[in-house]
Amino acid sequence: MSQRSLTTPRLFGLGLLIVLCIAALYSSLAFGSRSVSSTELWTTLLSRDPESAAYNTVWLSRVPRTLIILVAGVALGVSGAVMHAVTRNPLTDPGILGVNSGASFAVVLGIVAFNANAISDYRWFALIGALLTSLVVFIVGSYSPRGGRRDDPIRLTLTGVAFGAVLTGMTTILLLTNSTAYFAMRGWAAGTTAQRPTEAALEVAPLIIMGLLLAALSWRGLDAMALGEPTAIALGFNPGRIRLVALCCIALLAGGATAAAGPIAFVGLLTAHLARAIIGPHQGWITAYALVAAPLILAIADVLGRVLSEGEIPVGVVTPILGAPLLVFIARRMRVIST
Known part of the structure; x- marks a missing residue:
């Protein structure tokens, strides 16, 4: 089938x-503990x-939290799509590679060491922690002392899991030894769009826009990298440069989303898989679909958290409930090929 014949159904x-995303964002404005009619809303x-x-x-x-759903959803979806492409591992997302753990540790450290006590302070500590963790994981995960493959996705994933575990342990130690940090972190660490001001979305928007631009610039190179580093070189791409651009893209997007809404898992993983299942191996289209699908899923999860419980379930709790069955399904269906 020609590329042109595929374009129309993809569009x-x-x-x-x-359309579905707009409807979900509208439902985020209209529904909750107090429903608002269409006339009253407009x-x-x-x-x-x-x-x-x-x-x-x-x-x-609802306007601030819907803006955060949109901004964080776009960032998580695109970062998940780029993460899949650069690691060539279908089970990775920013959370698995330690970004959420880095952000959480930085927030707790900010509370304990710098007396950060406002959500606005948490955002900047979370952003710095996510960016630094991404940088360290990609540098260490790409280092091969014996001259092996620099783009080994398994090594990169294991590095992220290891750093995430260490940072989670250090975060737990700080929380158990500091009651102020423990009570301050309870709400933020769950991942929520509630009680967030509009500024939370506006402050991270420039970072997310930069991340989206990097994703747009790198998709052709990521398509080539999916075929392996030698093939990418033969096609005229610089794998090191592509990895660096992808690193910056993921760090900006995942860091911005975590800073705005707290750690939210499975959204990037879920949307990247859905996009690939619909589109096939075409990074540009996968990124576009993930960009739209992630806010849709995040809005649905957020509204469900509001209407299913009087006390409101944080969206960061709902998304794993929705995403975990997919992860089990993927694990059962994947063909593991040993080489």
Whole structure:
């Protein structure tokens, strides 16, 4: 089948995803512990009247969290797609490679050592922790003292898991020895869009935009890398440069998402697999589908967390419940080939 004949159904599928994503984001504005009718919602959005009955619900609660769903969802989806391509491992996402653990450790360290006590402070510590962890994992995971493959996806994944375990252990030690950090971290560490100001999305948006630009610039190289480093070199690509660009892309996107919403697992993993199942091995289309599908899934999970419990279940708790069955399904279906 020609590439042109594949473009039309791919565009149709992407358009359908966009429509579903818009509907999910609308449901994020309308539904929760207090449902808002369509008329009341649009009146409140357009008038911005502080005296209206729904003003606090819509403008002070649901608009900020919907913006965070959109920004964090886009970042998690694209970072997951890029992560799959650069590691050539279908079971990796930013959380598995230690990004979430690095962000959590940095936040706890900020509370203990620097008396950080506001959500706005947590964002910057989380961002720095995620960026540094990504950098260290990729440098160590790409280092081969015996001259072996520098792009070994298994080594990279194991490095991320090891660093994540160490950072999680250090985080636990700090939490158990500091009651202030323990109580401050309970809400943030679960991964939630609640009680986040609009600034939480706006502050990380420039970083996420930069990450998206890097993803757009690197997709052809990542397609070549999927065929192996020798093939990428033969096609005129520089594997080291591609890896560096991918590292910066993942760090900016995953770090920005974690800083805005806290650690949220499985979204990048889930959307990258769904996109690849629909599209096939084409990094540009996979990235585009993941960019739209991730906010859709995140919005659904967030709304479910609001309506299924009076106390509200954090979205970071709902997404593993939705994503874990997929992970089990993938593990059972994968053909492990030993070489």
